Amino acid sequence: MHFISTRGCSEKIKGSKAIVNGLCSDGGLYVPTEFPNLEDRLNKFIGLTYKELCLEILKLFLDDFTEEELKSCINKAYNDKFDTKLIAPTKKINNHYFLELYHGPTCAFKDMALTLMPHLLEKSLKKNKIKEEIVILTATSGDTGKAALEGFKNLDQIKIIVFFPEDGVSNIQKLQMRTQEGNNTYVVSINGNFDDAQSGVKNIFNDEEFNKLLLKNNYILSSANSINIGRLLPQVVYYFYSYLNLVKDKHIKLGDKINFVVPTGNFGNILAAYYSKLMGLPVNKLICASNENNVLYDFFDTGKYDRNRVLHLTTSPSMDILISSNLERLLFEVTKRNYNKVNSLINDLNNKGFYEIDNNMRFNLNTFHGEFATQYEIKENINKVFKENNYLIDTHTCVAYTAYEKYRKNNFEDIATVIVSTASPYKFSKDVLSSLDKNIENLDEFHVLENLSLETNTNIPLPIKNLKTAKILHNRNCEKYELKKEIENILKV
Numbered sequence: 001m002h003f004i005s006t007r008g009c010s011e012k013i014k015g016s017k018a019i020v021n022g023l024c025s026d027g028g029l030y031v032p033t034e035f036p037n038l039e040d041r042l043n044k045f046i047g048l049t050y051k052e053l054c055l056e057i058l059k060l061f062l063d064d065f066t067e068e069e070l071k072s073c074i075n076k077a078y079n080d081k082f083d084t085k086l087i088a089p090t091k092k093i094n095n096h097y098f099l100e101l102y103h104g105p106t107c108a109f110k111d112m113a114l115t116l117m118p119h120l121l122e123k124s125l126k127k128n129k130i131k132e133e134i135v136i137l138t139a140t141s142g143d144t145g146k147a148a149l150e151g152f153k154n155l156d157q158i159k160i161i162v163f164f165p166e167d168g169v170s171n172i173q174k175l176q177m178r179t180q181e182g183n184n185t186y187v188v189s190i191n192g193n194f195d196d197a198q199s200g201v202k203n204i205f206n207d208e209e210f211n212k213l214l215l216k217n218n219y220i221l222s223s224a225n226s227i228n229i230g231r232l233l234p235q236v237v238y239y240f241y242s243y244l245n246l247v248k249d250k251h252i253k254l255g256d257k258i259n260f261v262v263p264t265g266n267f268g269n270i271l272a273a274y275y276s277k278l279m280g281l282p283v284n285k286l287i288c289a290s291n292e293n294n295v296l297y298d299f300f301d302t303g304k305y306d307r308n309r310v311l312h313l314t315t316s317p318s319m320d321i322l323i324s325s326n327l328e329r330l331l332f333e334v335t336k337r338n339y340n341k342v343n344s345l346i347n348d349l350n351n352k353g354f355y356e357i358d359n360n361m362r363f364n365l366n367t368f369h370g371e372f373a374t375q376y377e378i379k380e381n382i383n384k385v386f387k388e389n390n391y392l393i394d395t396h397t398c399v400a401y402t403a404y405e406k407y408r409k410n411n412f413e414d415i416a417t418v419i420v421s422t423a424s425p426y427k428f429s430k431d432v433l434s435s436l437d438k439n440i441e442n443l444d445e446f447h448v449l450e451n452l453s454l455e456t457n458t459n460i461p462l463p464i465k466n467l468k469t470a471k472i473l474h475n476r477n478c479e480k481y482e483l484k485k486e487i488e489n490i491l492k493v
């Protein structure tokens with residue numbers, strides 16, 4: 001197995017090198033040269049633990065790692081840092097299935113990959129005999145940042161710098177990042193939005209002069225965002241795991257197709273679901289759920305991707321994104337791996353802010369269906385799901401729930417559907433509590449947490465409860481065009 005660029009100009013490299021590089025030198029994203037097909041082996045995987053399944057899948061892509069190396073990374077990732085032995089349980093709530101991906105150390109689905117990827121990177125550095133220090137640049141709209149900080153903290157030969165939009169994350173997300181411990185962690189808020197942070201970081205990756213200067217000072221850049229293939233591959237595992245658990249628990253028969261509904265921002269999570277389909281998982285539809293920043297809904301509806309619009313700050317801030325990076329990997333597949341076409345579409349996006357795909361490509365997108373949820377619908381549905389089922393969901397999961405309810409109205413099919421539940425409701429406690437018709441005026445963050453717990457008879461996750469006594473350790477702030485300067489200050493170059 002090798003990895004190549006979506007833009008065609010980089011060399012073919014092994015997984016460990018792709019993980020170290022993060023982004024291709026031509027600005028493209030690494031993709032596997034092929035997708036191994038597991039369809040005939042699915043029956044053998046029923047009943048495997050999360051860790052066992054993870055090994056079976058990762059070894060197909062990362063074949064420059066020994067099984068022992070992969071096992072050691074997997075054991076360090078999926079252990080008692082998670083508050084359930086299942087790691088990623090799929091729960092049946094009334095007629096819906098929820099794949100809960102928020103049982104890790106930072107209470108969001110990003111832990112599913114970011115507890116593992118740092119260990120893969122450590123091994124990759126050794127394999128590629130890299131002596132320089134790695135600087136992980138991360139742009140976040142709230143969840144990736146904290147999960148990456150936690151995953152990379154105190155690792156030798158690695159520093160991590162996280163940029164987040166000052167006004168674009170929830171208070172709890174901000175606190176989680178600002179209180180981060182570790183001798184190698186740096187957190188910077190920017191006066192801008194997530195797209196500014198992500199574009200800024202990508203420009204820095206592609207800035208040859210700056211990279212030369214860093215190298216002179218013994219630093220190499222890499223990424224913990226899902227643009228790094230080492231972030232994306234571990235996310236494929238939980239789609240297989242959820243499916244196999246539905247089979248094991250006799251909700252479906254092996255071979256039955258299912259739908260996944262994925263709350264979507266940067267397009268990494270739903271792309272991992274698509275990769276699992278390309279690997280033979282019986283997937284019917286992938287329902288791409290957006291909030292009011294519904295650029296992806298329009299894309300699936302019309303074939304036009306247009307980021308020339310105002311970015312709204314919503315109650316699902318992790319999805320407040322207009323430039324969904326991983327869509328480039330999808331374009332690569334639906335053009336039948338035609339990198340000339342990908343280059344031309346990405347050039348249009350960079351130069352004009354929009355692109356339009358042709359009819360063939362649209363046809364190849366038929367696994368996907370887009371829906372979106374308004375702020376009002378999210379609030380209503382958190383309330384409804386809780387009142388009807390005594391089950392609490394966060395604002396992002398509720399975007400997916402709402403999208404599925406809309407999809408169902410027009411699609412009368414008897415197909416099991418898994419709603420991907422991406423974060424603990426406690427990360428967005430103010431909006432969740434006020435959705436339950438509770439007055440949150442004059443309540444500070446910690447009273448909100450306590451009230452939410454009392455009201456819903458659920459426990460505040462320990463990592464969030466502990467924030468009450470945690471010290472603020474990071475106060476850096478910069479303008480959106482000052483990312484490079486900030487990095488220079490941190491690294492003293």
Ligand SMILES: N[C@@H](CCOP(=O)(O)O)C(=O)O
Binds near residue numbers: 226268
């Ligand atoms: N929603 C994300 C945005 C970055 O996405 P990623 O999957 O590329 O890391 C966040 O919470 O930061």
